[in-house]
Structures are given as structure tokens and as C-alpha cells.
Amino acid sequence: MSGEDAAGMPGPAPDERPQPEGRRNLEGHRIDPVVEAEHDSRRAVISALVEDEPGVLARVSGLVSRRQFNIESLTVGPTTVEGHSRITMVVEETDPGIDQIEKQMAKLKPVISVGEVSGSAVTSELVLLKVHGEEPDKVHAVAEMYDGQTLDAGPETITVQLTGDESKIDDAIDAFDQFGIIEIARTGQTALARGNIPTAPGEKPGTAGEPTTPNTD
């Protein structure tokens, strides 16, 4: 404290005040044996049913970018319901981060329902790979190994289509690398929940689905 200097207010200086021992972590959790201190980020597949109106993809992608969510892929396509599309996003986030993505997406007006697809979901991605065509037999052999299809084969390049989950695709890309990958195009993961579990919360087959009830837990 600078004594009775007129420029300021009376009272004990910061160091002379009692300060609590407790702290919070960066996610705002009290660091306390009862509450876990840190969250590791993890991969999550988020599925949203949306109204197929102009700008809906811009709204979702704008939300993701301005709130700095870590996103690996985003796919969008129509559903069997007229005027509805499904957006599938793969994100790499902490649990609170995933919770935020779901809640912020639920606030977008064209988003009908949104939620994380449970871990046992069926996921798949389609990849087109163009490799050098000097060794066509070897390329075909590798393609067969990964249940791929040759879509185009010429004297200089061969283009192969692969589908599967992320680990299969990653393995296949590694295997094709020996031929020299010229170009690659990936759709990103799409996903559906297994069995009778709805993929987006409240989703009923062939119907519009119910608006998402906010998860308050």
C-alpha cells in the first residue's frame, strides 16, 4: 500500500488480505478430490438432424470455427424425410467441450436434434485414391485386401475406391503409399447408431424427430 496517497482507495493491499487456498482448473472445475481435475480430449461422433435450408451448413461450420472446436470432419446429406438432412461431425474435444458443441448446435434454429452417437456406432468413410499405375497387379492386390474397387485404370494412374471405418482407411492409405499417392479425396466419417438406438436424440424412423431436450446434467 502506498500510504495515504490521495490517488487511490483505503484498505489493506492485496498481499495483506486473506486469500482462499482453493483453485479452479481451466474448465472452471474446482480442483478438489471430489471433482476430477483435468479432462483428456477424445474423439466423438456427433450427429445432427437439420432442416435442409440455405445456409444451414454455414451456420454449423461458422459455429465450430468461431468457438474454436477441434473438428476432424463434417459430412452432410439428405435423409428419408423430405426437407431434413443429417450432419455428421467427428470432433476431438474434452468432455466439457463435446457438451458445449452439442448445446451450442442445439441452439441453432435449423438444428432439429443433436447428440453424440454412442461409442458402438457404425461408422464409415469413402475414400478415392489416385496412385501411380506402373505396378497395376500390386495395386489391385492391395485394393482387394481392403475390399476396394478400381474405378479407373490407365497406363499412368489407377484410381481406387475404399470404404470403411477410420482404422481400416488409415491402414489402407499406409499400404497404398508404396505406389505413390498422387491425389486423395475423403468424405469424412458418417455414422449411425446400432440396433434400435436412435442416432440423434429423439429421432424416430421416417419422422421429423423431436426437438432436442437440453441435457442439464
Place this chain on the structure above:
Amino acid sequence: MSDSAAHPREDDPDAEPASDPADADGPGAADPAGEENRPDGETPTAVSTGAESVVAALEAAGAETAFGVQGGAIMPVYDALYGSSIRHLTMAHEQGAAHAADAYGVVSGEPGLCLATSGPGATNLVTGIADADMDSDAMLALTGQVPTEFVGNDAFQETDTVGVTRPITKHNYFAGDADSVGDVVGEAFELSRVGRPGPTLVDLPKDVTLDDTEESPGPAEAPAGTDPNPSAREDAVAAAARAIEEADRPLCLFGGGVIKGEASEAARKFARTYEIPVTTTMPGIGSFPEDDELSLSWAGMHGTGYANMAITHTDCLIAVGTRFDDRLTGGIDTFAPEAEVVHIDIDPAEISKNVYADYPLVGDAGTVLDQLFEAIHEEPDADEWREQCQEWKETYPMTYATPDDEPLKPQFVVEAFDEATDDDTIVTTGVGQHQMWASQFWTYTEPRTWVSSHGLGTMGYGVPAAVGARVAADAMGDADRDVICFDGDGSFLMTMQELSVAVREDLDITFAVLNNEYIGMVRQWQDAFFEGRHMASDYNWMPEFDKLAEAFGALGIRVDGYDEVAPAVEEALAYDGPAVIDFHVDPEENVLPMVPSGGANGRFALTEDQL
């Protein structure tokens, strides 16, 4: 609207500087000036164009006042406003229209309405829309757009308004056709106010508003699923109630959501019944009377020492309608570090966004406070804590020195106005030091009396906000309420052109400019954190605001010393119309206490040396 005779409407198409080339070639785009003129004052019983449907929808939704600026693409809507019951105020600049509409909404509790043309009109609205978005203020912006067939061709005055405003609106719309445009406008108006309020926008291509339609808009309804359940889950309420009962050091934190949710009464009953000390956020100012013994005033960067001590040491923080902004929390690691947090909010996305909520209660502030009130069976045993809070009030009083050899202190001016006016006086501000003094040294007791730019921190908010606040108070039949705009010299210079509106519309507002010829808050930070290098913060020269006021046709007064303050305040308040007082205040005065950005609330600085 009664003064149309005194103030002729500004609907002369000749006022448009450049003709819209889209009009010349656009098939189906009629010349609005050549349209059939309706007799003045006659409201159409049925709509015949998209624009008339827009206005019919606004009237049906209850809109009474609009703020805007004319221009090519919005002309059909203005033409339809001719003879409408909606009062329109022509502002000097579209930013002013947005801020005025925002403040109108804050004071009246009804969504504000602003209009602008395409291109620069729309982009000039952007700051005001972003401001409303950050402060969750209900507002509808209507923008003209080039005719649909020109969209995407870089036509004259074309901007992708929907694209530009997408991240700063609750939702925005591109009107597709004349038959549905009224319903879209009605929906956007309602959407702005349901649940967590926020600005909405409808972009109106000129062909849509000019086109014929016989479809009158239906009743305005918010989209399905956007009006949330007001009640929180009973089990969650019960758990929170137990936590509050068992707290030793409970503290209420009332945010702007308490005011927007009309929950001030419920909040007062709650805190007083259980004798829980109360602090507020800045947008929450007025939710709880600051002259109540339980009040610790507001917390955060420039909050009171006692509020920041309480928020640092509480063991149970009952936070209502707040998003835990960084200016409130300081560093998250040291924010209420020992508190269990009960968080009531209408927006589930705010729960555990910045501060983890041990007891999340999603719902309407007043409804959930009432639920909590019913669920609490015994008052927390907090006698010692209450005494501690009172002691902190004595230890860290909000004072300032007035040495004879130093210039007039700005805090003195704020206190002089507070003493000279009633509790229902509305205060608007710009952003900066003057804003902090206006919030610290005025004792707020009623909701919707503090009108400021919080989240976005928009310098220049004060003058147009005062226009909107005055018009709202008048519309509510409160012509006797005073409206004071505390402004800084820098803020005033940004939007003072709206003084022309106050003069033209004969609005009774007192503008108190706390003139230190600095961007004072920046100067304060430069002294504290940039070794006193006053780069681009020192104006060194300012126009004579009292004379500028006179040139505008307002009352202008200059004040330099303490003995001139009371007479000037009295004269300005007595004056029936806009008055500007240019208070030349101590340029070296700093805003204290201060929690440095990211610092611990409990370590607020009381002197410059402690920063």
C-alpha cells in the same frame, strides 16, 4: 404517433442521393415514387404488397417504435410505414438506429426495431447488432436487399447481409417471397424475445417487398422448440436447495438474466427472506437495490472491493442469469475457488461453459428462483458471513479524494446527478472510464434503469441509447422520468451526430460528458502496463462540446469547477429538451478498484502502485 405535423416524415424519395440501378432494369420492380399514394393516416385493412405485409406483421406483433435510416432497397418498407401506427425515428447513422433500438428494448422490455437499407446501411447496423447479441437484448433488424435476381452479382449496394450477421444474431432470415414475408418478420420478432433474448434480422430483397400479395400475416409465433420450459427439474432444485441450506458463506450473484426475465421481484424476495448477501454483474445492475443492507454492489474488474472479497470467499454462489464473463471472473483459477456453484440460466449452453456448475438449474430466472424458494426449508446459518460482508464494506469503502489543487473529479459529477434525480432515472453510457464511474458512484435501485454496452464494450453507445431510452420512457407514459447519458469525450465524439435526432424530436435528455481529453481507460492501462507511453490515447484537443450542442440547437453548458456542478445539473435537468454539459474533469483520474485482466478478484488494486 402524434407529432407528425411538427416533424414531417423523411420519406421523400428525392432524398436518396443515387437512384438504384436495379430499379431501372429489374422486371417487376416498380418505381416506388410512382406508386399509388394512400391517404395520410389510413391503415390498410388488407395487405397488397410484401412491404405492407411486413408492416402488418410488425403491428400485429406489438411493435410501436422503429429507428432507422432510409435508402434505396428498404424504400418499399418505409413506404408501407407511411400511415402506420408505428412511430419511426430517422437516425443520423444506422449504428445509432441499432443502439437506439437496443436501448428501447432494454427500457421497455419489448424487442427494439431498427431498419436500414442494403449494403452500407446493413453493415452500419453490424456494431449495434453485435452489441445486442453480446448483451442478449431482444431486437429485430430489418434490412433492405437488392432484388433477388441481382443477389450474388455484386449489384449496387449489395452485401451478403445474412452472411455478415450470421455469427452475431440469434437467427437471421432471407425473405423468399411476398406471400410469406410477413410471417417471417413476425416469427423473427417473437424469436428475438423468447428464451434467452437476442437480435434477429430479416433481409428483405426489394422485389419481395414490392411484389403483390394478398396473404395477410398470421399471428406472430416463435419457431417450434425455441420457447423453453421455464421450470427446472425438481430433483435438481431440491439438491441445490440442500446445498444452500448447508452453506456457511452463501452469496447471490444476479446477472442481466434476472432483469430480462422480469425476475427482480423474485430475486429480492429470495435474498431478503434467506438473508443472503447479494452482488450483481454489470448487466445485473438494478436487479437488486444497491442501498439495501444485503447489497454489495457489483463484482468484477472494477467492482467494489467488498463484492470481490465476498465472491472470492463464498462457499456457495447462487448465480442467476449470468454467463460468467471474463470481466466478472478475472482469472478462472481464482474465481470463487471454494464455492459450490448453483447456476440458474435459461440457456443450457451457459451451464458449465466458463465455470463448472455443481447445481445446474435450467429455466426461467423468476420461475426457478420461486421453485428454489419453495424448496428451501431453513435459512442458511450465515450470521458470521453477513457480519464479515458488512465489515468488508467498511474496510474497502468506495471513496475518492477531492484535493483543492486538482481538477474536478468525475465521480463528483456522477454523485451530483444521482442526488438531483429520482430512483427511476435512466442512465445510459458509452464505454470507458466514465462508464465505470457512472456504475460505481450512482446508487441503482430499479431494473431497466442502467443501460450500457457490456459484452461488446461499444464506445459511442451512450448517445443513441439515450435517444432509444427516452423514446421508450415516453412511450410507456413516463415522460417525467429523467434520462441521463454519461459519456466520455471519446465516446461522445463517435456518435454525437445523434444529438440531431434528440433536437429534432425534442427529446428531454441530459448528456453529461466527462471530458478528460483522453481515451481515458486506455491511458490508465498505458500508465499501468505500458510504462506510461500515451500512444494514440491523448487527444490533447477536443472540440468545445457546449458550443457544438448549441450549434445542434441543444442547450450547451461548460463546467470546470466544483462550484459550477450543482447549478449546471439543475439547469440541464430543468431544461425541457436535450442539454449537453461538457464537464472538464481531472485527466489523470483512474478507475479503482481494479482487478488486472486475468487476475484474482480478491487481489483487486486500490491504488495505482498496486497494479
